[in-house]
Amino acid sequence: MPTRQRDSATRAERRVPRVLSIAGSDPSGGAGIQADLKSIAAVGGYGMSAITALTAQNTRGVRGVHVPPAEFLAAQLDAISDDITIDAVKIGMLANAEVIAVVADWLRRTAVPIVVLDPVMVATSGDRLLDPEAERALRDLLPLADLITPNLLELAVLANAVAGAEDGARTGDGAGAGDASADAAPTIAPATTWAEAIAQAQAVSAATGARVLAKGGHLPGGDAPDALVHAASATVIEFGGERIATTATHGTGCSLSSAVATLQAELGDWEAAIGEARRWLRESLRQGEALEVGGGHGPVSHFAGLWSRGGLRTAPTPAEIADEWWNGIADVRAAIDDLPFIRALADGTLEREPFLGYLAQDALYLRDYARVLAEASRLAPDAAGQAFWANSAHGSLVGELELHTSWLEGAGGTAGTGVFTAEPDAATTAYLDHLLATGARGDYAVLAAAVLPCFWIYVDLGERLAAGGFGQRALDPGHPYASWLETYADPAFAVATREAIELVTREAAAATPERREAMRRAFRTSSEHELAFFAAPLG
Ligand SMILES: Nc1ncnc2c1ncn2[C@@H]1O[C@H](COP(=O)(O)OP(=O)(O)O)[C@@H](O)[C@H]1O
Numbered sequence: 001m002p003t004r005q006r007d008s009a010t011r012a013e014r015r016v017p018r019v020l021s022i023a024g025s026d027p028s029g030g031a032g033i034q035a036d037l038k039s040i041a042a043v044g045g046y047g048m049s050a051i052t053a054l055t056a057q058n059t060r061g062v063r064g065v066h067v068p069p070a071e072f073l074a075a076q077l078d079a080i081s082d083d084i085t086i087d088a089v090k091i092g093m094l095a096n097a098e099v100i101a102v103v104a105d106w107l108r109r110t111a112v113p114i115v116v117l118d119p120v121m122v123a124t125s126g127d128r129l130l131d132p133e134a135e136r137a138l139r140d141l142l143p144l145a146d147l148i149t150p151n152l153l154e155l156a157v158l159a160n161a162v163a164g165a166e167d168g169a170r171t172g173d174g175a176g177a178g179d180a181s182a183d184a185a186p187t188i189a190p191a192t193t194w195a196e197a198i199a200q201a202q203a204v205s206a207a208t209g210a211r212v213l214a215k216g217g218h219l220p221g222g223d224a225p226d227a228l229v230h231a232a233s234a235t236v237i238e239f240g241g242e243r244i245a246t247t248a249t250h251g252t253g254c255s256l257s258s259a260v261a262t263l264q265a266e267l268g269d270w271e272a273a274i275g276e277a278r279r280w281l282r283e284s285l286r287q288g289e290a291l292e293v294g295g296g297h298g299p300v301s302h303f304a305g306l307w308s309r310g311g312l313r314t315a316p317t318p319a320e321i322a323d324e325w326w327n328g329i330a331d332v333r334a335a336i337d338d339l340p341f342i343r344a345l346a347d348g349t350l351e352r353e354p355f356l357g358y359l360a361q362d363a364l365y366l367r368d369y370a371r372v373l374a375e376a377s378r379l380a381p382d383a384a385g386q387a388f389w390a391n392s393a394h395g396s397l398v399g400e401l402e403l404h405t406s407w408l409e410g411a412g413g414t415a416g417t418g419v420f421t422a423e424p425d426a427a428t429t430a431y432l433d434h435l436l437a438t439g440a441r442g443d444y445a446v447l448a449a450a451v452l453p454c455f456w457i458y459v460d461l462g463e464r465l466a467a468g469g470f471g472q473r474a475l476d477p478g479h480p481y482a483s484w485l486e487t488y489a490d491p492a493f494a495v496a497t498r499e500a501i502e503l504v505t506r507e508a509a510a511a512t513p514e515r516r517e518a519m520r521r522a523f524r525t526s527s528e529h530e531l532a533f534f535a536a537p538l539g
């Protein structure tokens with residue numbers, strides 16, 4: 001047998017591999033192309049399928065097989081490869097010698113970097129699914145694969161076949177599958193020990209040049225090991241694992257091989273790809289029975305892990321989150337608008353004492369707010385977030401405190417020394433406690449949501465004050481607090497606020513529903529503190 005010389009470990013990694021399954025259809029959805037497409041998607045690939053055969057089967061067994069003309073399979077394969085770059089191919093059920101010839105011809109013409117061949121040859125009952133001619137054709141296809149993934153029965157057939165091909169040896173109780181004169185397939189004598197299975201895998205790997213994944217799903221006992229065997233490098237990598245007690249094992253071979261093809265295209269490392277595929281399959285096996293599909297051997301639950309970790313609902317977009325959060329504090333915003341402090345600030349009737357008291361509390365607030373922003377910068381997952389919050393911390397300290405100091409100098413709070421001596425009131429303390437505690441909990445997303453209302457509510461108020469939303473007096477240059485009101489409408493702060501909203505809502509869109517809800521709660525709580533803060537001077 002010719003061997004295939006290539007080293008797939010050096011291939012470039014692909015984040016979302018484009019993976020083609022060449023396999024039969026299982027209308028019950030547990031095996032064949034249906035299982036392959038689910039598996040490819042579940043482990044992060046883009047799945048495609050060229051159908052070799054249609055079966056009529058369910059979880060209890062196969063009732064019939066219809067094989068469309070082989071030329072139509074060739075047309076499917078060419079349609080895909082003429083247009084799409086294929087990162088990996090998984091080959092499953094190949095119904096007859098003609099179909100195998102089409103696949104072999106297409107593989108030789110198409111430079112697919114990764115080929116995983118699951119030799120679907122024997123039903124779990126032990127019945128042969130391929131006639132002797134097809135078995136011989138399949139044997140010739142083996143060297144075109146990078147990885148062959150037989151179960152114990154198939155491994156025994158392949159080992160007999162390669163032994164028969166090399167020395168004409170007869171094994172089992174009949175002619176080897178490689179014997180062209182044999183019309184009836186011999187009874188299969190699968191390995192009875194794991195060591196024997198590994199020896200068979202070594203023989204198949206040596207004869208084909210491909211790696212062989214010997215699968216222990218059909219072994220008796222409490223273990224379900226697999227072993228990656230590569231004769232050329234004399235390596236045997238074992239993957240141990242307890243057998244999972246479940247009847248939902250239909251399509252495990254299909255699912256594993258397509259997951260391995262996908263992960264190999266992403267990771268470029270067979271051991272890592274198989275290890276990850278097995279972890280995913282075992283998680284899916286554990287949840288299979290919960291699907292309650294069929295009365296026989298049901299399917300594995302291909303997406304169980306994703307569903308439990310990522311949820312089932314589509315995540316809202318950042319813009320939708322912004323709308324939801326902003327509308328969710330409409331009551332708080334309306335209450336702020338109605339505050340005597342805001343009304344009096346707008347129409348210029350606010351007494352100087354409560355105004356300066358407000359500024360003093362604001363200055364105290366901003367000092368710790370800057371610390372909280374610096375903590376957000378420290379926790380930010382990327383440089384953009386890190387820089388944004390660090391700049392904001394700087395702006396909060398320098399810009400705002402300078403302005404406050406210029407208003408407060410000599411006004412009692414600073415005693416003319418420039419050193420601020422006022423004490424934080426209850427509203428300021430409560431607000432800062434909330435922010436500092438959120439920062440101390442170390443969840444960046446929740447902290448970022450908590451600091452957002454101070455940007456957003458402030459800018460919204462400033463823009464509406466500047467637009468005359470609270471009366472024309474706020475626009476009058478003779479207004480007693482005109483220079484202060486100008487800071488509310490600072491365009492640079494509006495730009496920073498838009499950036500803050502984008503940063504936070506993008507983080508929320510990528511978060512789990514639970515985390516997003518924690519963010520929303522933090523945002524709402526800070527908004528309520530904003531209300532209390534504005535209410536305090538006249539409260
Ligand atoms: N009950 C089980 N518990 C854990 N792993 C299993 C179980 N049944 C099958 N597997 C795993 O599923 C994969 C497919 O194995 P196998 O059933 O031997 O192949 P096939 O589906 O081709 O007959 C292997 O990784 C095997 O170890």
Ligand SMILES: Cc1ncc(COP(=O)(O)OP(=O)(O)O)c(N)n1
Nearest residue numbers: 024025031032093250251252253254
């Ligand atoms: C259309 C089709 N292809 C393959 C199989 C067998 O799948 P496999 O994953 O090897 O199956 P189990 O023996 O684990 O069920 C099939 N049934 N149908």
